[in-house]
Amino acid sequence: MRIEANRVLVAVEETLQLLKSKRLVMPDDVDPRGWILSGGKAKPKAKTRTKKQKHPFGEICDSYLEDQQQKQESTRTGEEIHILHLKRILSCSVDINGIDLDKLKRYRSRRSRQKQHGQRIHGATIKKELVTFRQIWIWAKQNGFVDSLCSLLDENGRWKL
Structure with a gap:
């Protein structure tokens, strides 16, 4: 000893x-x-897995819009309006990977209680906003910001909501 x-x-x-x-x-x-x-012979620490990089929803939306210049102006304008509502309710700072089906259901519920020009927002309008969300998600997946499929869709590509 x-x-x-x-x-x-x-x-x-x-x-x-x-x-x-x-x-x-x-x-x-x-x-x-x-x-x-160890006399200077110890091996370096094993690299710990780094936390996944956060991708704020607002930044993803802005990048998406910048990448959509080839679309017609009316389409871009519609998407910009949808994105304003999505960012306002879902929050710009939330990590896009944290937006799950429950958050989208709450979005739909909250949006359906809101009024514009004295009338409630139509379900068709909310669906268009969610279609825009789905397009943003697909774009984000193609660009490496998310790994999973959009939580709005099942494994066969059909709407869950």
Whole structure:
């Protein structure tokens, strides 16, 4: 036991001396204690999975609109209006990957209680807004912002709402 302790002590002293003389440099991605105790031979820490990058819904919508310049002006104008409502109710800052079927159901419910020109918003209008959401999602998937299929659709591509 004592021999092992002496061996470790010698290794630590040698490692510290090499560090002081700048003949050895400690890597950034190691545990300093373990690295010094190992005589500078410890392997770097295993890379932990980084958190998924967040993609704010508002930024995705803006990027989508910038990429749709080939569409007719009336189509772009309609999508811009739909997106204003989507961003207002779903929130610009929410991560697009966090928008699930429940959030979209709440969107539909909230939108159906709102009025415009003294009348409730028609179901057809809300459906058009959700179609725009689906198009944004498909665009976001094609551009690597989301991995999953749009939560509005089942595995056969039919509407869940």
